[in-house]
Amino acid sequence: MNQMVTLKKPEAMIFDMDGTLFQTESLLIPVYHRLFDILREEGHHEGPTPPDELMLGCLGMLLPDIWNKVIPNATDEAKARADELLLQLELEDLKAGSGVLYPGVKETLQELHSRGVKLFVASNGLEHYVKEIAGIHGIAEWFDDLYSAGEFSTASKVDLVKLLLDKHQIKNAWMVGDRSSDVEAGAKNGQTVIGCAYAGFGNEDELKGSNAYINDFTELLELYNQAE
Structure with a gap:
């Protein structure tokens, strides 16, 4: 100080x-990996999940800016789906007691x-x-x-x-x-x-x-x- x-x-x-x-990160990291599992299943993302550090480095940004950095080549549809999933999965895990x-x-x-x-x-x-x-x-x-x-x-x-x-x-x-x-x-x-x-x-x-x-x-x- x-x-x-x-x-x-x-x-x-x-x-x-x-x-x-x-x-x-106590909430986000597990959610982040599930989010990309779903994006791959739905055909919105190919390849591995971007590094955790990339997502954590974007904290504090507006969501459109986050996805532009994490998945810059994704379609607008994929980014919109990522928005939906992020909120859905975070709320589910918060209600289940995750995060501190x-x-x-x-x-x-x-x-x-x-x-x-x-x-x-x-x-x-x-x-x-x-x-x-x-x-x-x-x-x-x-x-x-x-x-x-x-x-x-x-x-x-x-x-x-x-x-x-x-x-x-x-x-x-x-x-x-x-x-x-x-x-x-x-x-x-x-x-x-x-x-x-x-x-x-x-x-x-x-x-x-x-x-x-x-x-x-x-x-x-x-x-x-x-x-x-």
């Missing part, structure tokens, strides 16, 4: 979901909520996926709202966060996330960015431009306590 920076206490915190609150939050997420969110901080999610994921994670893992009650690109059809996380800030009239927020899209969304909307360095899905420059960094989710509460 960056101990040298002095931050202003926020009225709200906006969280990315995958790689920030939710340990995505990062250590300390529940306790930290509950404490921040109890202190009057408004909490939001802004994710490039699908609406039902984001809401299902929050509901199943018992954190939905602490959030003022859950925003997803899937629900609002935003072209970027910058747009999604602007929508959130405008609707809830938030002037001073911390954008908390693990990808460059989170850094950009916070910075371009004039907000403080807290870079989460524990997921490891991106490259070493992924969080460049963050105002502070945390290596464990519980360090967020320490940053809040130190803020003025």
